Amino acid sequence: MRLRALVSAGIALSASVLVAAPAPAISGGTKSSAPYAFMGSLQRPDSARPDGHVCGAALIAPQWMVTAGHCVRNDEDVLVGHPHGWKVRIGSTSVSSGGELIEVDTFIKRPGDLQGNDVALLKLKTSARAQPVKLATSKPTAATPTRILGWGITCDELKPKCFPDHLREADTVVQPSTACDDVGIQQSEICVGSLDGKTGPTNMDSGGPAIVRSNDSWILAGTVSGGNTGQQPAVYSAIPAFRTWMYDAMTDRQPSLEGAVDLDGCSGSVVRANNAKPSDPALLLTNGHCVTGDRPAPKAAVANRVEKRKVTVLNRTGKPKTTAATTKLVYATMTGTDVALYQLNKTYAQLTAEGAKVFKLAAMGPREATPLDLVAGGLRKTWSCAVGGVVPELREEGYALRNAIRYTEDCRAGAGASGAPLVNPHTGAVIGIHNTTNELGRVCTASNPCEVDSQGRKTVHKARRYGQQTAGIIPCLTSGSRVDLSLPKCTLTKPTT
Known part of the structure; x- marks a missing residue:
């Protein structure tokens, strides 16, 4: 003792x-x-x-x-x-x-x-x-x-x-x-x-x-x-x-579960870009490793794959506010970042009319000490912490992720929080999504990510948790809230042919 x-x-x-x-x-x-x-x-x-x-x-x-x-x-x-x-x-x-x-x-x-x-x-x-x-x-x-x-x-x-x-x-x-x-x-x-x-x-x-x-x-x-x-x-x-x-x-501030999505073992959120129209089909954001079909391979991505899933959007206390369904997996990758975007069978206007919260995607990435709320609909839990640093490269099971978010130790999300939005409490915008934890202290294996610095040196921090930035999605969205990977400023990993 x-x-x-x-x-x-x-x-x-x-x-x-x-x-x-x-x-x-x-x-x-x-x-x-x-x-x-x-x-x-x-x-x-x-x-x-x-x-x-x-x-x-x-x-x-x-x-x-x-x-x-x-x-x-x-x-x-x-x-x-x-x-x-x-x-x-x-x-x-x-x-x-x-x-x-x-x-x-x-x-x-x-x-x-x-x-x-x-x-x-x-x-x-x-x-x-x-x-x-x-x-x-x-x-x-x-x-x-x-x-x-x-x-x-x-x-x-x-x-x-x-x-x-x-x-x-x-x-x-x-x-x-x-x-x-x-x-x-x-x-x-x-x-x-x-x-x-x-x-x-x-x-x-x-x-x-x-x-x-x-x-x-x-x-x-x-x-x-x-x-x-x-x-x-x-x-x-x-x-x-x-x-x-x-x-x-x-400050007596407590994050709520409003807008969090329960996605059958994972978490997510309904998101939009600034130029999205109310009539656009809504987009659901989660992790690439949360897709139901085959996961994207290293250095690859998938696009426009049929995946039908039930989506439950929660209210402030974690109870169902409304439901929707995915019509297709618009895009998913686990290289460079770990994200997936689904198209829903409802528009932003329909979801808003049903009382569901829609999050705005931040166009700029966070900096060290930026506060964040981790809102995990799959667990009905929230955490508040801050950006402890930005990791140039994070490696896990053959995948390489760029500019990952390292949290301060307050955010202790576990299984079921994958894909949960990281929300800046000051702006209400999504700045990232939770995606992984080093569970056993191992080096670069599944569920054991390692950090890699600019010199290629690997370090391991058992129990450290990480998220992925989402600002890189914005340059890839075009009219109708469609993903267009050919846009000049879009740097998301392209699907293999």
Whole structure:
């Protein structure tokens, strides 16, 4: 089991939750010479310390801070609450003076087991004047230089001599995930500190930040989740895995299932180009690997094949809104991208009249950090995350896919989500479709895609999920919402003859 920091004065500090030997707060570190505007101390009346400190926290918006999920534990075991007497001191090297002292209005804990979901938000009663820290958009890789901060205890006793008033910091690195296997680590976490454990967080450093340099500023990469036994690095929650959950919690935005399509084991959506007319036969978008006939071969495509399938379009809550049927498979490929377009037996006007949502296809591809909603009609589930990066080439089972979308870790879609639209929540347009997951950590095999960089080097990331961009469909659509692969700007893979 992973070790956790003490956050309540009502629980005895036992050997099982302490580092193996006395060490300075932020073990291996030094006193910070200057304050960090975003750095905060969460202080609770039930703290074992006279200064009230229980955990670190980081200001990510004027009225919001992020900390560890176990730092907001409470007797009622609720995920959302309005605590009494909780405060945060922000922007000071001292835990007891300076900076801003602001009351906590609300805490919101990430649902799920702590291991892998150990994140919580603190909404402040008033906005802080300090400058928030920016959030990392992707997990830092092994060997990335990292700075850690905190006011953790300096020895193994609950006595004032062990409670530092001055903020401490240490420069260390991100370690390979395998270095934290002994204490348990999930895909949504990173391993930080020295391999021997001599540089890392101690008790009451929980929720404190791991920050990395981006140009001339710091960005937040992680928050302390699990301690160590003094002989290995510590586990930090990876901020990129939760950035969209945090955004949704702060804005109260929840994606709906409206317009999602259940397609017999896959997902899909009804889509149109800007120039589509209401009288055009509607188009259904899904994956090339979701077709019912033979799949397109590598370096090939199929077009105008008869395939009759039932299509169920859902409402906001996931119940059937209306139905349609495919008349033919207009186009499908798994080379370059993984898409299929079906023509339906209803027009856009008919579907709209029946209350079905029709999505617009975005003409431009997404960039890193673009938010997205994954809307899986086949599973009746939605996820919110962001673009973690664009992969120049993704290979799987003999197929090569260009400019694939790599998600941040929030989107955890499984079987049945293939073909689900990736919707930009700000525009409502489809920017891609979900298509694959590396399930077993294998290299370039079925259900185990590998990333290939511009130098041809392959990398594998178990449990990483990917989507395909759909902007390339737009140049291939002509009047009547027909696919014309001969158009000058159409780069979709052509069918073999």
